[in-house]
Amino acid sequence: MDFDFSEEQRxxxxxxxxxxxxxxxxxxxxxxxxxxxxxxxxxxxxxxxxGLLALPFSEEDGGFGGGAVETMLVMESLGRALALEPYxxxxxxxxxxxxxxxxxxxxxxxxxxIASGELKLAFAHAERHARYNLAHVxxxxxxxxxxxxxxGEKSLVLNGDAADKLIVSARVKGTNRDxxxxxxxxxxxxxxxxxxxxxxxxxxxRAAEITLSGVRVPADAALGEPGKALAAIERxxxxxxAALCAxxxxxxxxMHKDTVEYLKTRKQFGVTIGSFQALQHxxxxxxxxxxxxxxxxxxxxxxxxxxxxxxxxxxxxxxxAQVGRSVRFVGQQAIQLHGGVGMTYELKVGHxxxxxxMIDMMFGDADHHLAKLAAMGGLIAA
Amino acid sequence: xxxxxxxxxNAFREEVRAFFRDQLPDDIREKLVAGLHPSxxxxxxxxxxLNKKGWAVAHWPKQYGGxxxxxVQQYIFLEELQLAPAPAPLAFGVSMVGxxxxxxxxxxxxxKYLPRIANLDDWWCQGFSEPGAGSDLAGxxxxxxxxxxxxxxxxxxxxxxxxQHADLIFMLVRTDPNAKKQEGISFLLIDMKTPGxxxxxxxxxxxxxxxxxxxxxxxxxxxxxxxxxENKGWDYAKFLLGNERVGIARVGASKERIRRLKQLAxxxxxxxxxLIENQRFREKLAWIEVELKALEMTQLRVVAGEAKREKGxxxxxxxxxxxxxxxxxxxITELALEVAGPYVLPYRAESADHGWNEPPAGxxxxxxxxxxxxxxxxxxxxxxxxxxxxxxxxKAILGL
Ligand SMILES: Cc1cc2nc3c(=O)[nH]c(=O)nc-3n(C[C@H](O)[C@H](O)[C@H](O)COP(=O)(O)OP(=O)(O)OC[C@H]3O[C@@H](n4cnc5c(N)ncnc54)[C@H](O)[C@@H]3O)c2cc1C
Numbered sequence: 001m002d003f004d005f006s007e008e009q010r011x012x013x014x015x016x017x018x019x020x021x022x023x024x025x026x027x028x029x030x031x032x033x034x035x036x037x038x039x040x041x042x043x044x045x046x047x048x049x050x051g052l053l054a055l056p057f058s059e060e061d062g063g064f065g066g067g068a069v070e071t072m073l074v075m076e077s078l079g080r081a082l083a084l085e086p087y088x089x090x091x092x093x094x095x096x097x098x099x100x101x102x103x104x105x106x107x108x109x110x111x112x113x114i115a116s117g118e119l120k121l122a123f124a125h126a127e128r129h130a131r132y133n134l135a136h137v138x139x140x141x142x143x144x145x146x147x148x149x150x151x152g153e154k155s156l157v158l159n160g161d162a163a164d165k166l167i168v169s170a171r172v173k174g175t176n177r178d179x180x181x182x183x184x185x186x187x188x189x190x191x192x193x194x195x196x197x198x199x200x201x202x203x204x205x206r207a208a209e210i211t212l213s214g215v216r217v218p219a220d221a222a223l224g225e226p227g228k229a230l231a232a233i234e235r236x237x238x239x240x241x242a243a244l245c246a247x248x249x250x251x252x253x254x255m256h257k258d259t260v261e262y263l264k265t266r267k268q269f270g271v272t273i274g275s276f277q278a279l280q281h282x283x284x285x286x287x288x289x290x291x292x293x294x295x296x297x298x299x300x301x302x303x304x305x306x307x308x309x310x311x312x313x314x315x316x317x318x319x320x321a322q323v324g325r326s327v328r329f330v331g332q333q334a335i336q337l338h339g340g341v342g343m344t345y346e347l348k349v350g351h352x353x354x355x356x357x358m359i360d361m362m363f364g365d366a367d368h369h370l371a372k373l374a375a376m377g378g379l380i381a382a
Numbered sequence: 383x384x385x386x387x388x389x390x391x392n393a394f395r396e397e398v399r400a401f402f403r404d405q406l407p408d409d410i411r412e413k414l415v416a417g418l419h420p421s422x423x424x425x426x427x428x429x430x431x432l433n434k435k436g437w438a439v440a441h442w443p444k445q446y447g448g449x450x451x452x453x454v455q456q457y458i459f460l461e462e463l464q465l466a467p468a469p470a471p472l473a474f475g476v477s478m479v480g481x482x483x484x485x486x487x488x489x490x491x492x493x494k495y496l497p498r499i500a501n502l503d504d505w506w507c508q509g510f511s512e513p514g515a516g517s518d519l520a521g522x523x524x525x526x527x528x529x530x531x532x533x534x535x536x537x538x539x540x541x542x543x544x545x546q547h548a549d550l551i552f553m554l555v556r557t558d559p560n561a562k563k564q565e566g567i568s569f570l571l572i573d574m575k576t577p578g579x580x581x582x583x584x585x586x587x588x589x590x591x592x593x594x595x596x597x598x599x600x601x602x603x604x605x606x607x608x609x610x611x612e613n614k615g616w617d618y619a620k621f622l623l624g625n626e627r628v629g630i631a632r633v634g635a636s637k638e639r640i641r642r643l644k645q646l647a648x649x650x651x652x653x654x655x656x657l658i659e660n661q662r663f664r665e666k667l668a669w670i671e672v673e674l675k676a677l678e679m680t681q682l683r684v685v686a687g688e689a690k691r692e693k694g695x696x697x698x699x700x701x702x703x704x705x706x707x708x709x710x711x712x713x714i715t716e717l718a719l720e721v722a723g724p725y726v727l728p729y730r731a732e733s734a735d736h737g738w739n740e741p742p743a744g745x746x747x748x749x750x751x752x753x754x755x756x757x758x759x760x761x762x763x764x765x766x767x768x769x770x771x772x773x774x775x776x777k778a779i780l781g782l
Contacts, residue, residue: 155744197743207727343760
């Protein structure tokens, strides 16, 4: 058992932390947010230069062969920075699908472009009544000769408006929510029949509603065997859950730090409010919630590479449930202990609160995952 | 012990309910149902409808335009108003400064201000908190120096709710810098158009504009705008804050929000199944309803005890109403996130006057839910934070 990071991992963490410290304080973030798609192209280039965009891809594909631990380190730092760049959409989600579903030839073409920062991707999967069911795919892909024709509505596509290409899920057979029959297609975001409507999300990031009407793609645009994509989707989403948990830990750590700092400086009744035991205990409870989240995120990170889908899924549900609970408590108390100023847009703490809340609501909130875990019999065998 | 309402009280409830059903403009009702804020114009329109009926300042003494209703009738009125759902008359005038003026003000002040409060001719705001004086309100630093028949006011107030609309502000100011903290404070009424006053918006976390900073730079205020006696302002403030806590449980408003959640959860589907069929969701909702029922009974206990209590002395149990009432309101906004699920994500700016200005992503009812969750963190901070309420209970009830 070893919780220490390797030399390379420490260097990776240092370089991301440096980028974030130098280029991503709260004022800089406001400037980055004004970029055309709500983030900074320049920071994206720097992510490429630091190798972050190549991180999880194998060396054969032109990547750095990093694993879930490396992703965790990056995501924690991005969480502390409240970074707006489409790292999850491009590298974690779309990158995951490429790693788990695409052919070596497809990866050889796409990974170098991702690594260099010139290609951004988005995963167009969710649909209006899917909630958190990954098999909910009503979008249809109809075979027509050598091509597929896609029709459907995709929703809440993270960074869908910034993407050059989309990985779209569509059903080649069966009925909605069948586990069998789902396919993935790589399509050009500007292809004929694709219309996108981008919008801001509550946390200052962006997403898009995407309509596909008669989008014609060649058969070789499919990632993996059409109809068999769900396993790769689930695996990728599990990796994204571990990554988002790490991002939430970064947010919570920052909120906790800011709150403790505030308790030490804010004076009322002639003393610092940190001298009130009621608030000391609250800060400690926040700390416990944060550390519990951090621990289970490490567990999820360790389990992210597990090939047994059920075992992996249990771990992800456990992590998402704990992190979701922690996020609610730490976020709410961070605002509460700041008093009125905690309610202001001007202060960073509220933005962490919003981002962490949105992370809880993505890919299943705490309750969804608790129910899922319970249905699977929990973590401890009877 | 008899916990049922009398036939007269039930008949009264019917009368009030019918009035709200028939008289509340639909556009205002729809806004509130959707969880959007009423505009200034909505507030004025509605206040005048209430005032015409004689119900704008229902809880005031009869000679100042009140109704003479019993505490139970007032409770029923407030509950039905929140259930309608209708905007509450602007609290800063009706519940805060109005009672201070008719209790401690002089005849001239009563004549000048009270009718205009009832008709919302004057929009009042509350200038108590300062950057350095929140929970420790008595630590306020804004000064008022007497010069002839004027006060010269200097300093800063903050968190001034809806100050952007205000015609008048009621203030706590320091008139004796040498006295003990609580003893050098006075209660002053100031016209917001007086030269030297600057209002700056504070944007809250969800992006809304409801609070402001207000700066005072050599603001000249006629001495006749002092309420009661100089340096007795703290007593009036305590009286005011005690009144504030009574209405703060917002039981009717929470009932209305739960009704709304149930409607949304019936319409919203997870695949083909309405969300309301989700057992976990139902249990969480049911638990909030249990807590709300208990709070309602606590509220009624406080209301029933009111008739027997010394005037102007609030029941320390009203701190329970504040704590539990705010926790329940917050729990409802939190559970509402779950109704929308991932559709809490899309952000749409609420433009107070024109409604939404972009087409929705996902269901249009979902957009206000996350902002409400973020914004409602305020209810455990303002009006005496929940920590301060607990200090009050520990001291005044438990003797600790
Ligand atoms: C949305 C909003 C609207 C408002 N509207 C108005 C308005 O219209 N007019 C107005 O005058 N004011 C208004 N307020 C101000 C409000 O009353 C204050 O925010 C409140 O009194 C808390 O003060 P503070 O913000 O300075 O926090 P602080 O007093 O600095 O408190 C910070 C934290 O310390 C805790 N704390 C402080 N003292 C103690 C203690 N002794 N023991 C334990 N914990 C303690 C608090 O509970 C809080 O968690 C509004 C506030 C908000 C957020």
